[in-house]
Amino acid sequence: MKKFLRVVAGLAATSLLVAGCSSSTGAAKQTKTLELWTAWTEGADTANASTTMIKKFEQDTGYTVNQTNFTYDMLHEKLIASAAGKNLPDVVWGLPEYVGEFAKMGILADLTSAWSSWSDASKVSDSVKQAMSFDGKVVGFPYETTVRAYLVHDNLLSKAGVTAPTTWDGVVAMGSKVQDATGVSAYGVAGTGVRSPQELMVYLAQEGLAVADKTGNGYKNTWKDDPAKLKKAAEVFQFYVDALKSGAVSSNSPTYGWEQTDENFATGLTATYVTGNWLAERETTNKDTMSDISVHPIPYPSDGHPATYLESKPMFVMATSKNLDGATKLSEAFASTEWQKAAFPDRSALKDVSTDSKWSKDFHALMDTGVTFPPVTLSGVTQGMIDALARVLQQHETPEATAGWLSDQINASLEKSGDLATS
């Protein structure tokens, strides 16, 4: 027994010693070190290419770059904690959803002047620039930009004798034809999770509706101010209901998140789906089901216009950085032509960076119709959109009531986050 206690005590002492000695605490920072937080997929091409480019950057500029990888969720919580503890890194991979909230927290550096002197600035569309601006100031450089497209399993559709629809009516008209002929559903819909507000926003944009319009000194959802707009919003929800009722969309869709909808498409359980070009990698993992893909524009209402979701991820520079110059340089480097060609060839905002594969150029062609979320604090808005879909698809409320409810919810959220226009 004594021996056991001695062993325990010894272990404790040793562990503490080892922990104390071998940990790299925040020693005196070298003046030319940059802390970079990324969220790439380890081992993938982007990661490897970026690592090479970072080394080159270090040689060219003399800065040392300390790069650590996380997931976006981890990054979000770390940034909030670090902001409170005044211990922010220098450069961070961001998501468009974060622009509003972090700008309001006051931790993002103003990159407007850097952007205006950026050599590649003309190759980037205005909507991309808008996606990473807040209150007239640019707060990020675009490092990864994707749009959504309508992917189709040609073999499955031809088996059912159906051609890829180009309008909402076409989607609904597919009905259960595909299901009957092939045993899989025709059209994929994400009913919940982060993907569903993105899909919903596209359908709204196709009817000419924005989630929130800039008016006066802020933003406001104006559907209820104009009966025509409210009617159109209701039509969007009616589309969801019709597609579900007609049998074109799986009855489980109301509770599907992106993990499921993407998986269903990749394994051939859904014949067509609106999604992004990251599914290219599934061609290697699911050879038997992913060999027949073609890329199309997203179906839109016959009285509307085409649109797609433009996701342009901003590279943030933290306002508290001790090396603002170097941090800005690094951030700009990620978005530069050379770097984009190396690490993000099929996911770039630059008009002239794209590969020959359908996963790149066919998607790139749709970029002009891309829409983005307004630069406000989004989490309440997107939650409202998810809840609205649940109301109409799971609680069977009428599309009209749901559209009105969502309008109120969005404005309530804008008010709570201080984005609502008061004049």
Add this chain to the structure above:
Amino acid sequence: MAAGREVRAGAVSRRRSDTRFAWSAMAPAWVFLVALIGYPLVLVVLDAFSHVNLIKPTVGGFAGLDNFAQVVSDPHFPAAVGHTLVWTVGSVVGEYAVGLGSALLLNRPVRGRGAFRALTFIPWLVPIIVAGMTWSWMLNPDFGIVNSLLVKGGLVDRPINFLGDATWAMPTVIFVNVWRSFPFYTISFLAALQAVPEELYEAAQIDGASPWRRFRYVTFPDLRSVSLIIVFIHVIWTSVNFDFIWVMTQGGPNYATITLPILIYRYAMQQFDVGMASALSTLMLIGTSLVFVVYYRYRRKLSEEIVG
């Protein structure tokens, strides 16, 4: 006379040295708790009564009961309270039953007992996030192995959308929670069962007592103390538990599994309203205190019986 005073003096000095011992033995625990939990705790209570918003750094000041009023009038609050109760009671009851049953089983002298014990232990070792993701994958209606086996075995006609169906979601989440948490009960009960001398069992058996009576009068009394602690601490942990439900359903489908901790997370991380999050947390703290009062009464009763 003098001898009596001596005895009394001896008793007093022993009591004083006892007190000194008690204080110094508790001191390390106090240091850790006050240093690391004291500040967050005070902050939570203070923030509950203030306006604190991460994206409105200029907003501040005393809020009185504003936050509490907003929390209680949240349309999802009643549902969250109900779900938290169901989730907590369902999980703890399930864990207790499976934990006690398995401890009794694993205490029997069977061959390979060590291996059985090690295998039973495994659910507890799997990190919560991984367990949640794996179970979600296995329960998936389209490519989950569970549905695949159920349908192939003819037990159901169509796959069950375990996590996506409003009626199945909560029982499913409770089931997975029980799976993950019961080994802790097993281990604690096993440790306590070692204190029951073999001879008592055998004596009872020779006396012709049925297995149930043997359990009730020989085994169970020694488990009361452990039971009390495990049950009450799990009541608290389960009611505060956020990770499990968040990983599997995020409070869905359509708020069918939303609990109070999930609401707290949403207030803090989605609305950035730390004031409301703290207010709800304070309400839950008040709930604990009530649980504590009940627990402490039982504990004292038990201690009196055992230690005297």
Add this chain to the structure above:
Amino acid sequence: MKIRTYRRVTHAVIYVLLAILVVYCLFPFAWMVISSLKPIDEIRMRVPTFTIHRPTLDNFVNVLVEHNFTTYIRNSLVVSLAACALSLAISLLSGYVFSRFYRRRAVKYTNFFMLVSQMIPGVLLLVPLYITMRKLGILESKISLILAYTTFVIPLCTFMLSSAYDSIPASLEEAAVLDGCGRLETLRRVILPIMVPSIVSVGLYAFINAWNEFMFGYVFISQDANRTITPAIMLFKGANSINWGGLMAASVIAVLPVALIFLFLQRYFMSGLMSGAVKG
């Protein structure tokens, strides 16, 4: 005759129940192991199977070598062992006080404080603890994790050990005191040897809690060299895709060593070490 059949039937029933228990416990883990041995083109099939066409160790090699997991395992071991030892040391003392001095008001308040400390949700602990660690200057080091994990488990360890102390009659201590032992010595020489099963179970609990902890692991630590294993496992969940092979392999790697430790330690749960010690 009757007794023998009764015994045989009981034995059989027990084995069947044990088998059901094992299947119930192991099923997901078996799925994890099988998935981790599947190559990339078999793991995300539409129809899930338990059979593997071409089993491979690629995922494991990938995780250990390319993803730096040996570093993470080492970090987790150091942190978890230290937290375990530290919390045991502290709780053995405080648990004793809880058991023997339960009548004192101070004990009641400490009891309450410990329970309340378990009630604070992680999301509200995040910022204050981060600030505390920063002020102490130990952010980014293993010590911050050790201290945090120890604090989280002290309440339960104290309660569990106090209940273990409860089952030891005061007469044993009194006998030792009569022999001239001080309280601490009594504790060390007489009581602790009897409590080994409880100490092992409480220590295991503290270890596993530290080993599996996820959130503070990634919030306090920003350098890859200091990372612990559970936050690292979550890296396999990418932004638009999940590397199931890597995730499953990493999880298996995280679970197995602890399971082996338990297999080794579980003999301390066997009676025989115990019977006769409490009597008389």
